[in-house]
Amino acid sequence: MRNAIAATTAVALTMSSVAAHAFCGFYVSGSDKKMFNDATNVVLMRSGTRTVLSMQNDYRGPLEDFAMVIPVPVVLKQNDVRVVPKAVFDRIDSLGSPRLVEYWEQDPCPMPVVATTLDRQYTRNMPMPAPRAPSMSRGASKSSDEGDAMGGADMRRQAVPPVLASFTVHPPTVTAGVATPMTWSYAYSNQPWPEPSCTVDHGVGRVQSGVPKDLVLDASTNFKLTCANSAGRSTKDVRVDVVKIEAKFDVAEYQILILSAAEAAGLDQWLKLNGYKIPADAEALLRPYVESGSKFFVAKVVPKKVQMIDGRAALSPLRFHYDSEEFSLPIRLGMANSSGKQDLIVNILSPDKRYEVANYKNVTIPTNFDVKPAVKTRFAEFYAALFDKTVEKHPGAVVTEYAWTSAVRPEGIYGVDCDPCPPEPPIDGDTMALGADVIGGPMVRGGYVLTRLHARYGKNDMKDDLRFKEGKPITGGREVWSRTGLEYNAQPGAQNFFQARYAIRYWWTGPIKCQNPQRGVWGGPPDGRMNQVVAASKVAFAPRGKMELAGVIKRDLWEIGYKKAPPAVKPAPPTSKKTMWFGGGALLGLMLIGIGARRRRKSV
Structure with a gap:
């Protein structure tokens, strides 16, 4: 053969x-339903x-605005994806x-x-x-200045230097090169007097707590807030992470972004800020890919272009290519969705x-x-x-x-x-x-x-x-x-x-009429049809735990140390007392007949 x-x-x-x-990646969704x-x-x-x-x-899962996030080693272009x-x-x-x-x-x-x-x-x-x-949604953090609202009533009051208790910025992650309204919020742990003047470095300038101010960033940056009055000053730092959109294009039902980020937390926040309910442990799963310099292929799906079959989204298979010395498949992100x-x-x-x-x-x-x-x-x-x-x-x-x-x-x-x-x-x-x-x-x-x-x-x-x-x-x-x-x-x-x-x-069940039959010659069915081949597809969705493997295999699986079920032993039919008596009587009769026969032979 x-x-x-x-x-x-x-x-x-x-x-x-x-x-x-x-x-290879995980799904992120615009809804809070589980996916x-x-x-x-x-x-x-x-x-x-x-x-x-x-x-x-x-x-x-739900079709409301979901997407896939897949680590890739290089920036993909539209011609690389189909x-x-x-x-x-x-x-x-x-x-x-x-x-x-x-x-x-x-x-x-x-x-x-x-x-x-x-x-x-x-x-x-x-x-x-x-x-x-x-769209970039604007935050509305409501931190209030707890400084003393004296209104200049008592100018003879002793000056109190500011002591900053907190300093935050919203959003904490922005898209590179895009003007974003940034809300700088801070609070004091005391009541400074007179009212401090607060500024943020890197060209931001004077800020007021809770009041947005546009900012354009090209890279992740640590910002320092300085609040000062005649009695002294206080400073605090905050980091704004930047996610860069390296490429953007559409393929079939997918709207595709290629993202890069310096911090896993930044990418995690960027996805959340853009309306995706990503898995709770996504940041930890993203971290090794970000640290290795991976880019992120985000394929957002347009729900109205997706067909549902048996409760599952019939997504078009995606294909992309790249050049890399390493031959691997990223699977850790997918664990968040199982x-x-x-x-x-x-x-x-x-x-x-x-x-x-x-x-x-x-x-x-x-x-x-x-x-x-x-x-x-x-x-x-x-x-x-x-x-x-x-x-x-x-x-x-x-x-x-x-x-x-x-x-x-x-x-x-x-x-x-x-x-x-x-x-x-x-x-x-x-x-x-x-x-x-x-x-x-x-x-x-x-x-x-x-x-x-x-x-x-x-x-x-x-x-x-x-x-x-x-x-x-x-x-x-x-x-x-x-x-x-x-x-x-x-x-x-x-x-x-x-x-x-x-x-x-x-096995052959027909008549065998020759002296030297040749057994064990295997082929197609007697009617000449082609052998039917059955493929095991969709094994993931096959019922599990309902078939006893040992009962359907015809040899022991020595490869994995697994034995087939022993053949069933048919129980002997029960015997009644009447049957036993009849049997004993018949045996006794035979014995008597035998004795009588010997006696006749002797008497002859």
Whole structure:
């Protein structure tokens, strides 16, 4: 059997889903209703130092003016950002998804039929498709001057120097280069006399508590307030953070800002001041990105342009690209939005290599074992149970579910290599939609290695982003037999051909009329139909805890130390006293007959 099958289709292709997936950033909302991000599917295309990141999120929450905040390493321009058709994501997700196949034992007589149903090449010439083109609210702080309102009544009163108790400014964060009404508020801890005169440095000049004054800043600044009278002076400092809008443009339903900030607190405040109810712990999550010099991709959504499907916002997948020596995926911000456990599915397309994580444990999913027919209608539920048992055995691990090589197509021939292929594999032009147009090389003509990584975690489980490194080629999960049996688990290989694959097998039930039947030859159904392949999609939303894994697997999962359920023992039918008496009487009768027979023989 060949290692790969070329599946070709028409024209046009894309990290829950068991908590189907963890978000790279967090959602911020203009409402105070809770917003959750339980599922994220990410496709990364990487070659050299260039990364193309495409992201699809399953969002659950109110549509009132919400947005996404994603750390990025560089300032993105409008030409760097576009939306990707959702069908592209669905096809890539289907290609790398765990799959369930069915096999039928072929007629053992008169001639063995080799299982070649899946070993067909579906290739047809098709035209190459063209690449797809793709208020500042004013504060009203009300601090009052508690100085003595003498009105000049007693000029002989002894002078009292001011002692400042507090000094604040609103807003505490402003947009760079934008004139902003700043309200400087201060209070004394005593009653100074005569009335002090108060000024703020850096060109602000004289101020009055509670009275706004326009200010333009280009960088975060520490301001000093000095209040003085004839008896003395007092000073206090306050900082105004500046958030810079590096770029601003619209893409589809998204209004996009690229922000930079010197302080995490400043970015946190800027979002709040612009009407977003961001997660309570957002500042702590933002801090490492701000300190590393990251920019922030804020994609605000226009609610009237978003369609709701089954209570979730059908957001267009976003794609952007950048150049960076580091190959990583920011996931910590997404923890602020999880309603519990969340899953991240990361599909990585590379010209010639498999990827794994460099900063977490790597494991491969147990693969290539038979299951009971009941799994067919509950495959996503089955796989969620298997995945959970794998992570239970390897806490904190990132699980490899797929690593497969698809060869470059000859001129005029298009398709993708898979074995077996899912119901809807990627089609021609999908790699262009996902970034081959800015990556180039063999991926333009369908030559790539697809790696699928799956992580499931809670809010406090992941302390760092996912950082990727090249992994050695592996094989596993194929209908490849040897003297020792079916290909087992993940093994080192010359090329990547690994997948999460499970099988239901139906033994031959017809007549066997030959002397030397050949058993265990597997293929398609007796009526000649193509084998049906079931992909485990939307695993994040599959019911959990309702399927007992041990009861549906047909071998022990040595890879994770998990045993199948022992076969049920049928209880013996109960026996009555009458039956016992009859049995004893019958035995006694036989014994008497035997004795009588011996006596007759002796008397002869």
